[in-house]
Amino acid sequence: MRWLRYWQGDTLRTAVMEASQDYVRPVSGDPFGEHRVSDERVPLAGLRLGPPIAPSKIVAVALNYRSHLSDRDEPGNPELFLKPPSALAGDGDAIVLPAGAGRVDYEGEVVVVIGRRLRHATEAEALSAIFGYTCGNDVSARDWQNGDKQWWRAKGADTFAPIGPWIETDLAPSDISLRTLVDGEERQAATTAQLIHSIPKVLAFASAVMTLEPGDIVFTGTPGTTQPLLPGQMVEVEVGGVGRLRNSVTGEHRAPPVQ
Amino acid sequence: MRWLRYWQGDTLRTAVMEASQDYVRPVSGDPFGEHRVSDERVPLAGLRLGPPIAPSKIVAVALNYRSHLSDRDEPGNPELFLKPPSALAGDGDAIVLPAGAGRVDYEGEVVVVIGRRLRHATEAEALSAIFGYTCGNDVSARDWQNGDKQWWRAKGADTFAPIGPWIETDLAPSDISLRTLVDGEERQAATTAQLIHSIPKVLAFASAVMTLEPGDIVFTGTPGTTQPLLPGQMVEVEVGGVGRLRNSVTGEHRAPPVQ
Numbered sequence: 177m178r179w180l181r182y183w184q185g186d187t188l189r190t191a192v193m194e195a196s197q198d199y200v201r202p203v204s205g206d207p208f209g210e211h212r213v214s215d216e217r218v219p220l221a222g223l224r225l226g227p228p229i230a231p232s233k234i235v236a237v238a239l240n241y242r243s244h245l246s247d248r249d250e251p252g253n254p255e256l257f258l259k260p261p262s263a264l265a266g267d268g269d270a271i272v273l274p275a276g277a278g279r280v281d282y283e284g285e286v287v288v289v290i291g292r293r294l295r296h297a298t299e300a301e302a303l304s305a306i307f308g309y310t311c312g313n314d315v316s317a318r319d320w321q322n323g324d325k326q327w328w329r330a331k332g333a334d335t336f337a338p339i340g341p342w343i344e345t346d347l348a349p350s351d352i353s354l355r356t357l358v359d360g361e362e363r364q365a366a367t368t369a370q371l372i373h374s375i376p377k378v379l380a381f382a383s384a385v386m387t388l389e390p391g392d393i394v395f396t397g398t399p400g401t402t403q404p405l406l407p408g409q410m411v412e413v414e415v416g417g418v419g420r421l422r423n424s425v426t427g428e429h430r431a432p433p434v435q
Numbered sequence: 436m437r438w439l440r441y442w443q444g445d446t447l448r449t450a451v452m453e454a455s456q457d458y459v460r461p462v463s464g465d466p467f468g469e470h471r472v473s474d475e476r477v478p479l480a481g482l483r484l485g486p487p488i489a490p491s492k493i494v495a496v497a498l499n500y501r502s503h504l505s506d507r508d509e510p511g512n513p514e515l516f517l518k519p520p521s522a523l524a525g526d527g528d529a530i531v532l533p534a535g536a537g538r539v540d541y542e543g544e545v546v547v548v549i550g551r552r553l554r555h556a557t558e559a560e561a562l563s564a565i566f567g568y569t570c571g572n573d574v575s576a577r578d579w580q581n582g583d584k585q586w587w588r589a590k591g592a593d594t595f596a597p598i599g600p601w602i603e604t605d606l607a608p609s610d611i612s613l614r615t616l617v618d619g620e621e622r623q624a625a626t627t628a629q630l631i632h633s634i635p636k637v638l639a640f641a642s643a644v645m646t647l648e649p650g651d652i653v654f655t656g657t658p659g660t661t662q663p664l665l666p667g668q669m670v671e672v673e674v675g676g677v678g679r680l681r682n683s684v685t686g687e688h689r690a691p692p693v694q
Contacts, residue, residue, distance in 0.1 A: 238585070255583065256583075257585035258518075258587050259517075260491075260645060262491070262645050262647075274643075277644075296689070324512075324514065325514045326515065326585060326586060329515070329645065333644040333645055334646055384533075385588045385591075385592040386521050386591055386592055386593055388521075
């Protein structure tokens with residue numbers, strides 16, 4: 177099943193997609209608990225989509241494909257970090273290159289959505305608590321990433337966490353294909369079979385120290401090499417069995433903040 | 436005015452304190468928008484308090500008092516990082532030392548609560564958007580902080596962000612006193628007049644790249660040196676004009692996760 181959210185005026189409405197994929201049906205209640213699918217049918221065409229979920233936190237994995245390591249050592253543990261919910265964007269939204277950020281790269285990733293509270297979970301428990309999968313772009317400002325002590329803005333500026341277009345629930349995490357395209361040209365290609373730390377392992381590892389809540393999302397790592405995004409480009413992240421997340425790139429038209 | 440939240444069964448209720456400080460009055464609605472203070476009076480004594488606010492994100496500042504720098508350079512920009520909302524705890528809750536974490540230190544801090552959405556704010560705009568202040572403990576696992584690439588678990592494990600006991604709205608940020616006590620003995624003492632980057636500057640700097648939402652909180656930095664917390668200790672963070680946040684310390688009684 178596919179879950180999404182779309183804008184209706186100023187509010188995001190949750191919906192599920194019909195099998196035909198031409199219409200969606202709005203949902204009321206809690207996607208992870210009691211909810212009701214309405215009889216209303218809304219044509220998908222013409223909807224402006226938002227991020228398909230509102231996570232209480234966003235966890236992400238660094239250095240999780242060998243192809244992305246270059247001369248760095250393979251990490252013994254998953255190397256995690258946090259992105260703030262204010263960085264979320266939806267399919268069709270623009271990625272805004274912040275004034276003064278310098279180089280900003282795409283990082284196409286498979287994103288996991290948690291469906292049930294996890295704490296001290298085994299890998300099997302983590303696997304069974306996954307709600308679904310979506311496409312994500314872990315947009316990364318390299319100069320800030322190298323210059324700051326922590327990656328709060330390098331990975332956390334507004335629009336640096338586009339996800340979508342929807343969440344697919346009927347997918348297994350062991351071999352999901354992933355591609356990134358810039359202006360239609362393939363730039364990254366991998367499968368989750370190549371992850372250094374598997375998705376259940378990452379979730380179990382995170383849940384050993386922090387509670388993962390229903391709706392929380394995990395960016396699982398980016399493969400290969402990445403390149404800077406330029407204003408006017410279109411970046412697409414394609415996850416097999418899900419679809420394509422499309423975001424244009426735009427520059428922020430203001431003077432850099434005084435630093 | 437003082438705002439707090441207390442547990443009623445499984446839910447947290449928002450309330451404001453009466454002038455006498457003996458009773459609280461439950462509030463319905465949005466503390467930052469339309470809300471109603473009820474006529475019901477609930478005795479403060481005997482209430483179990485929760486974190487006084489539910490932030491969409493927690494921003495924190497590293498290296499913001501000269502007394503905490505030792506041989507490190509004074510940062511030109513505020514050095515920020517994120518803590519996850521799952522790390523929150525309230526006054527009276529235990530700080531749990533995670534199995535396998537090694538050394539875990541207290542870091543007493545003044546915490547700012549945002550009252551109005553901020554983006555590209557000037558320092559004056561940021562100042563006027565502050566809702567209030569509370570006490571916070573930026574609990575920090577030093578071995579993880581030194582060994583991991585990012586501080587996701589060093590600063591983000593469950594119970595590593597106690598705040599409270601309440602939010603005081605009638606306070607100016609320029610000279611707020613701060614003390615930390617362990618088992619009644621003073622371990623840290625400073626005032627926000629000694630901050631390297633002032634509170635309005637930190638907020639303006641953060642808002643240049645990320646939207647700060649009403650309810651978001653900012654840990655403003657810790658002074659002096661810090662020491663490990665031990666099971667059985669009581670750690671208190673006192674903020675002048677607010678009060679004291681009290682948390683006991685307990686060990687996690689389970690085998691460390693396989694790593």
